[in-house]
Amino acid sequence: xxxxxxxxxxxxxxxxxxxxxxxxxxxxxxxxxxxxxxxxxxxxxxxxxxxxxxxxxxxxxxxxxxxxxxxxxxxxxxxxxxxxxxxxxxxxxxxxxxxxxxxxxxxxxxxxxxxxxxxxxxxxxxxxxxxxxxxxxxxxxxxxxxxxxxxxxxxxxxxxxxxxxxxxxxxxxxxxxxxxxxxxxxxxxxxxxxxxxxxxxxxxxxxxxxxxxxxxxxxxxxxxxxxxxxxxxxxxxxxxxxxxxxxxxxxxxxxxxxxxxxxxxxxxxxxxxxxxxxxxxxxxxxxxxxxxxxxxxxxxxxxxxxxxxxxxxxxxxxxxxxxxxxxxxxxxxxxxxxxxxxxxxxxxxxxxxxxxxxxxxxxxxxxxxxxxxxxxxxxxxxxxxxxxxxxxxxxxxxxxxxxxxxxxxxxxxxxxxxxxxxxxxxxxxxxxxxxx
Amino acid sequence: xxxxxxxxxxxxxxxxxxxxxxxxxxxxxxxxxxxxxxxxxxxxxxxxxxxxxxxxxxxxxxxxxxxxxxxxxxxxxxxxxxxxxxxxxxxxxxxxxxxxxxxxxxxxxxxxxxxxxxxxxxxxxxxxxxxxxxxxxxxxxxxxxxxxxxxxxxxxxxxxxxxxxxxxxxxxxxxxxxxxxxxxxxxxxxxxxxxxxxxxxxxxxxxxxxxxxxxxxxxxxxxxxxxxxxxxxxxxxxxxxxxxxxxxxxxxxxxxxxxxxxxxxxxxxxxxxxxxxxxxxxxxxxxxxxxxxxxxxxxxxxxxxxxxxxxxxxxxxxxxxxxxxxxxxxxxxxxxxxxxxxxxxxxxxxxxxxxxxxxxxxxxxxxxxxxxxxxxxxxxxxxxxxxxxxxxxxxxxxxxxxxxxxxxxxxxxxxxxxxxxxxxxxxxxxxxxxxx
Numbered sequence: 001x002x003x004x005x006x007x008x009x010x011x012x013x014x015x016x017x018x019x020x021x022x023x024x025x026x027x028x029x030x031x032x033x034x035x036x037x038x039x040x041x042x043x044x045x046x047x048x049x050x051x052x053x054x055x056x057x058x059x060x061x062x063x064x065x066x067x068x069x070x071x072x073x074x075x076x077x078x079x080x081x082x083x084x085x086x087x088x089x090x091x092x093x094x095x096x097x098x099x100x101x102x103x104x105x106x107x108x109x110x111x112x113x114x115x116x117x118x119x120x121x122x123x124x125x126x127x128x129x130x131x132x133x134x135x136x137x138x139x140x141x142x143x144x145x146x147x148x149x150x151x152x153x154x155x156x157x158x159x160x161x162x163x164x165x166x167x168x169x170x171x172x173x174x175x176x177x178x179x180x181x182x183x184x185x186x187x188x189x190x191x192x193x194x195x196x197x198x199x200x201x202x203x204x205x206x207x208x209x210x211x212x213x214x215x216x217x218x219x220x221x222x223x224x225x226x227x228x229x230x231x232x233x234x235x236x237x238x239x240x241x242x243x244x245x246x247x248x249x250x251x252x253x254x255x256x257x258x259x260x261x262x263x264x265x266x267x268x269x270x271x272x273x274x275x276x277x278x279x280x281x282x283x284x285x286x287x288x289x290x291x292x293x294x295x296x297x298x299x300x301x302x303x304x305x306x307x308x309x310x311x312x313x314x315x316x317x318x319x320x321x322x323x324x325x326x327x328x329x330x331x332x333x334x335x336x337x338x339x340x341x342x343x344x345x346x347x348x349x350x351x352x353x354x355x356x357x358x359x360x361x362x363x364x365x366x367x368x369x370x371x372x373x374x375x376x377x378x379x380x381x382x383x384x385x386x387x388x389x390x391x392x393x394x395x396x397x398x399x400x401x402x403x404x405x406x407x408x409x410x411x412x413x414x415x416x417x418x419x420x421x422x423x424x425x426x427x428x429x430x431x432x433x434x435x436x
Numbered sequence: 437x438x439x440x441x442x443x444x445x446x447x448x449x450x451x452x453x454x455x456x457x458x459x460x461x462x463x464x465x466x467x468x469x470x471x472x473x474x475x476x477x478x479x480x481x482x483x484x485x486x487x488x489x490x491x492x493x494x495x496x497x498x499x500x501x502x503x504x505x506x507x508x509x510x511x512x513x514x515x516x517x518x519x520x521x522x523x524x525x526x527x528x529x530x531x532x533x534x535x536x537x538x539x540x541x542x543x544x545x546x547x548x549x550x551x552x553x554x555x556x557x558x559x560x561x562x563x564x565x566x567x568x569x570x571x572x573x574x575x576x577x578x579x580x581x582x583x584x585x586x587x588x589x590x591x592x593x594x595x596x597x598x599x600x601x602x603x604x605x606x607x608x609x610x611x612x613x614x615x616x617x618x619x620x621x622x623x624x625x626x627x628x629x630x631x632x633x634x635x636x637x638x639x640x641x642x643x644x645x646x647x648x649x650x651x652x653x654x655x656x657x658x659x660x661x662x663x664x665x666x667x668x669x670x671x672x673x674x675x676x677x678x679x680x681x682x683x684x685x686x687x688x689x690x691x692x693x694x695x696x697x698x699x700x701x702x703x704x705x706x707x708x709x710x711x712x713x714x715x716x717x718x719x720x721x722x723x724x725x726x727x728x729x730x731x732x733x734x735x736x737x738x739x740x741x742x743x744x745x746x747x748x749x750x751x752x753x754x755x756x757x758x759x760x761x762x763x764x765x766x767x768x769x770x771x772x773x774x775x776x777x778x779x780x781x782x783x784x785x786x787x788x789x790x791x792x793x794x795x796x797x798x799x800x801x802x803x804x805x806x807x808x809x810x811x812x813x814x815x816x817x818x819x820x821x822x823x824x825x826x827x828x829x830x831x832x833x834x835x836x837x838x839x840x841x842x843x844x845x846x847x848x849x850x851x852x853x854x855x856x857x858x859x860x861x862x863x864x865x866x867x868x869x870x871x872x
Contacts, residue, residue: 005528011480037804044447068504092441133807251787351687361471368473371569
């Protein structure tokens with residue numbers, strides 16, 4: 001019986017064409033985030049199970065975590081998210097690290113999920129966090145950065161940021177509606193499911209939680225309010241923070257009602273976040289959904305001792321991003337991975353072919369030399385298959401003059417170049433990988 | 437009880453300073469290998485257990501493999517090596533992929549090991565393989581590439597390639613000494629252990645295998661021969677191949693006795709390789725050991741059906757490489773991750789600070805804006821802490837003239853620059869990240 005050539009369900013093989021896109025996306029992320037002075041970090045793929053048991057959501061730990069016992073009876077998990085590793089690393093050098101800490105990472109993460117569009121068992125996720133500093137200034141920086149990240153991909157025109165504040169939501173559920181924390185959690189679940197289960201089931205659910213008709217009216221008003229209405233309707237820290245945040249963002253060119261909108265429905269679960277919460281949406285009709293989100297959390301490092309450090313951050317997945325870039329045709333045309341194909345018509349030409357190849361590689365060019373001797377025609381075919389831009393051909397007449405033929409496969413133009421001048425041939429110097 | 441901040445035994449956290457080195461090493465690898473037209477690929481971290489059970493060595497599968505049962509009762513392994521994934525992916529597109537296939541990858545790999553110098557539980561490994569093509573031409577390309585890889589790190593003067601051929605070893609054990617395959621395997625183990633266990637135990641071991649004194653003399657001669665002596669002593673395919681390989685390498689500037697040496701002791705286990713085998717050594721006295729090795733294998737894709745494709749490749753680990761670069765002082769001085777620090781003396785300056793920051797970021801510069809308002813002195817201190825090259829200061833007199841102060845923290849020089857001209861300030865254009 002032979003083994004399957006398929007990758008494990010919910011994971012992907014990256015053949016060169018896909019790997020090129022993946023690496024390009026990662027490099028764009030790195031460049032965009034680096035322009036804000038953020039530094040890259042990484043940690044191990046396996047972390048102690050307890051790191052997630054303590055803080056990650058129940059669904060993750062009980063249903064989605066990949067874990068194993070190592071040969072020393074240590075229970076280890078394949079990381080399902082990066083934040084616990086970030087917390088551990090920051091806590092480990094809490095006194096040495098200059099604050100604010102601006103870090104990013106592009107880890108691969110694992111969750112046992114039923115594979116479906118945009119949800120895989122293995123995916124990569126850009127994580128960006130800032131820890132310390134003035135909270136609203138940090139929130140504003142992260143939101144601006146998130147927007148600029150989409151700009152780096154050419155997508156700033158087709159996305160919108162939606163923002164809310166957990167203090168406002170908490171105030172509304174607790175003070176306005178008088179709900180317990182548990183009831184509030186149930187209400188958010190009902191709201192989440194509303195579109196799917198229909199109005200009737202939704203009403204029944206609210207009844208069961210004990211949300212009466214008058215409260216339901218208040219909810220309808222609240223969740224359909226714009227920010228001006230909320231400012232009149234509610235007075236609490238959440239509104240104050242949002243007001244200030246919008247002012248700070250305006251200074252950074254992120255205008256309320258344009259690049260960013262208030263959205264009372266943005267909650268991102270009730271456990272984790274404590275202040276600003278946000279999501280970034282694709283505005284195209286065929287893909288109207290959250291691409292990524294994040295927010296402010298209170299104390300990242302509490303699990304590791306008596307330190308306090310709050311932060312704000314977000315995580316953007318590679319699957320969603322690639323889908324977005326494809327939808328909006330924002331992926332570039334990738335150039336071939338071969339600049340020059342040095343042919344090998346006879347084994348006697350090999351010493352010269354190697355000398356030329358070495359010479360061009362020293363200039364930074366990506367050069368292929370064939371691993372079979374072959375006729376003029378077969379070598380041209382091979383060069384085309386490799387998508388080489390130039391091919392170097394050896395022909396008796398030119399060789400006698402100490403020269404070779406350089407054929408540009410894009411223009412079809414063919415010129416004779418002296419062997420000792422090959423490294424400074426004009427055509428090569430126009431290639432992107434050429435070191436000037 | 438609080439959780440530990442230490443990473444799992446045998447693994448590493450990559451704080452920004454280490455991540456920078458890691459990324460630099462990977463980028464140098466990518467650049468060096470790309471110049472030979474090799475393309476990057478990757479596969480999932482988890483692979484079916486059977487993929488390793490079939491082909492990886494017994495030690496790996498029984499003692500070193502990390503594996504788990506997923507929630508669908510599928511036995512999955514954390515990849516301990518990349519070749520099985522390469523084999524699976526190549527087999528999956530065997531008919532579509534143009535041959536020869538020149539691929540590389542930089543995966544992280546896991547093995548349960550007793551952590552010791554240079555051996556960790558998680559490490560990264562550059563894998564380079566070429567599949568198809570004329571075997572000796574491919575072997576020569578891989579050896580030349582391995583050498584050039586070290587050259588890309590500035591290490592070509594302190595390494596030496598050592599090469600052998602498994603056909604020669606097999607011929608010697610089988611035809612010259614008349615040993616069975618099992619006895620030959622035992623002999624290689626005894627040879628491996630010789631320095632450690634001493635001559636007496638080594639002799640006893642050989643006795644036990646049934647290698648008598650006359651055979652032992654033949655072994656002494658064989659394993660102390662240079663290639664000229666071997667050519668006189670033995671006649672077999674292995675010697676023919678080595679002779680041709682040395683000729684091909686000479687054409688590529690890799691000279692026998694200089695950059696590459698014949699070494700009959702290079703065997704790399706007896707299971708896997710079938711032709712050329714090699715190792716690259718650090719020649720410095722304090723670190724005289726194999727940095728990496730590889731060789732030719734017969735049929736990569738046999739497990740996946742009735743295809744045949746042979747190849748040659750090697751794997752180089754990040755831990756060994758970094759140790760090598762440190763030993764020989766080949767790591768560069770890394771530049772700071774901040775180009776410009778835009779200060780924030782008063783909150784009233786923020787709109788201007790944001791405009792300037794955005795302007796400079798568009799030029800590609802890495803710009804930090806503080807997340808706290810602070811005095812002139814405290815902001816200068818913060819800028820220094822971030823290792824910024826330039827700091828932009830707002831002072832009343834200059835602001836009234838529509839200008840700011842730009843201080844070069846390296847030279848101490850401070851100049852007044854008009855706000856609208858800040859993007860074209862001469863000093864910034866000298867920074868590496870500036871887009872011209």
